[in-house]
Amino acid sequence: MIAETVCSAVSAAGLGIAVVTAYRKRYLTAARLAAYSLVPVGLVMTGVVGWLTDTALSPTAWAGFGVLGAAWLLFAGTRAVERRRGGAGAGRRAAGRAERDAVAPAASAPSLGGTTRSAATPPATAPRAGGSAEDFSDIEAILKKHGI
Secondary structure, three states: OHHHHHHHHHHHHHHHHHHHHHHOOOHHHHHHHHHHHHHHHHHHHHOHHHHHHHHHOOHHHHHHHHHHHHHHHHHHHHHHHHHHHOOHHHHHHHHHHHHHHOOOOOOOOOOOOOOOOOOOOOOOOOOOOOOOHHHHHHHHHHHHHOOO
C-alpha cells in the first residue's frame, strides 16, 4: 500500500514539474518529463510494483537469486580455467592465425588493370626537389609493418 502511494506522489510531482516546464515554453522537455512521470503509475496499475514487493520480501525468491549467482560463478570459473589451460578456444585461435597468415602473394599488390605509366610522369614515391628520401622512411616503415 505504501509503495503505491509513493509511486502516485512521485508521478504527481513529476506532472507538476512538467506543467511548470510547459508554462516556460519548453514543450519538448515538458513532454519528456510527463512521460517519465507516468511510468510509476503505470507500474502500479499493471501490478509490477506489487510483484516486486512480494519478491523482495520472499525468502524463496532470494534463494533463487542465490542459485542464479552460483550458476554464474560456476560458468565464469569454468571459462577462466578453460582460457588458462588453452582449451577448446586454442584450436580456433590457431586456425584464425593460420588463416590470417595464409595470404596470396599478389594479394597486397595493387591491380592497375593493365594501364601503364608514361615516361613523362614521375612515380608517386619519388622525392620532391626540396626533400630527400629520408622524408619517406617513416612512411615506408609503416607500410612495411602492415605488409603493403
